[in-house]
Amino acid sequence: MSTSERDGGRRVPEPVSAALRDAKERARATHYTVGTLRSDPDGTLWLECSCGTVLRNGPTWSLDEHVRLHRAEAKYLELSAAAPPGIPRLIDPGR
Incomplete structure (x- = not known):
């Protein structure tokens, strides 16, 4: 859980989106x-991923x-699908 400085210097937990955590x-x-x-x-060395790749x-x-790279792409796709509408993005999710 991330924290921020608020309330007179006390560390207060910031809420983490359950949807993004689940993604x-x-x-x-x-x-x-x-x-x-x-x-x-x-x-050539190789392994299989549980997804079949x-x-x-x-x-x-x-x-x-x-x-x-494969794991990063999988994480990106899951997070993109779960991200709230209107959140600023580097990549247009409509592409």
Whole structure:
């Protein structure tokens, strides 16, 4: 929970949106790696995500980078869907 300085310098908890907190949890709960790390004869490393996506390294990215990007995209999509209308955004949700 985040806090802010208010009420004569006392730290008072700021409310956290339940919808956004739930969205973050949905992303974590539906996008986790499953199985064992595998290696193809060409040196490609890969894992499966619980959503069915195969995460792998490539010529210019590591497996770790792909896993992190996949999780970040999943979190972004969940948060975007749960964000209140009218909140200022970097990306237009209508796109």
